Amino acid sequence: MSDYAIYDVFSDTALAGNPLAVVFDADRFDDAQMQAIAREFNLSETVFVRTAENPVHTAKLRIFTPGRELPFAGHPTVGAAVALAHRRLGASLAGNRIDLVKMLEEGIGPVRCAVRIDRETAGFAEFDLPRLARRSGIGILREDIGTALGLDPHEIGFENHEVSLWSAGVPFVLVPVHDLSAAAKAECDPALWERVAPMADGQLASAYVYCRGGVHHTADFHARMFAPAEGIAEDPATGSAVAALSGAIHEHDGLREGNHALVIEQGVEMGRPSLIHLHLDCTGRELTHVRIGGEAVRIAEGRLLV
Structure with missing residues (x-):
């Protein structure tokens, strides 16, 4: 026993x-x-x-x-x-x-x-x-990803954040959206996702939708995660996705030297609110160390x- x-x-x-x-x-x-x-x-x-x-x-x-x-x-x-x-x-x-x-x-x-x-x-x-996030050069069509997630093309992307594939051991298609209303609208079609999502690290990448801000006053980003290949319609908190997101934040936000402390909220739409703490250490413009906690x-x- x-x-x-x-x-x-x-x-x-x-x-x-x-x-x-x-x-x-x-x-x-x-x-x-x-x-x-x-x-x-x-x-x-x-x-x-x-x-x-x-x-x-x-x-x-x-x-x-x-x-x-x-x-x-x-x-x-x-x-x-x-x-x-x-x-x-x-x-x-x-x-x-x-x-x-x-x-x-x-x-x-x-x-x-x-x-x-x-x-x-x-x-x-x-x-x-244990492993810093790496971006894959696999091409991803924003329109295809949007269709699979029920999002219009104009709702995808903010500032210089774009759809991209990242992995720190588990791959995710990171899908930036304009605001909380666009994030709330997202709904993953498993059949469509299987057709358009790329393979990486020997598995089908899951979807991670995110935007700036959040419902909780401490949140820097709001996120949702869909993993139909794993039989997970939606996940209320995903540390491996935040690990992937750390690479995109460093690249798209041009983080400078020092420590950057962020909070990502997830699970709000599911009624299971979660707060994930993310710390990024940069030496010069290079990301050198990432910590995730909660x-x-x-x-x-x-x-x-x-």
């Missing part, structure tokens, strides 16, 4: 953010069993915590959608880091703030994650992006009997 917990990630409020199943002590499961368990939870992602290959690291993570395994994902990284901290220190918190660093092994490589927990049921984690709150726990 293995214990598990359910966390809502990129939110400090239960029943908001992006739900995640964290399965502990998962060494005994093979690939087929982990995939079947992920289908059973039927959340956008389930993370399995296994013994690290490097003994100085905290744990090895295997991340599964209901359909396949991912080499890297943001909300499983944040949620698993907070869950592991709660599992180790929950009984000793007693209202004290504790900060610690964890090294998590993922398919993309080791991921350094800083964790802060203040009470037993909530915490904050921030991880260093809060996570535990809402359930139990035991797998398989």
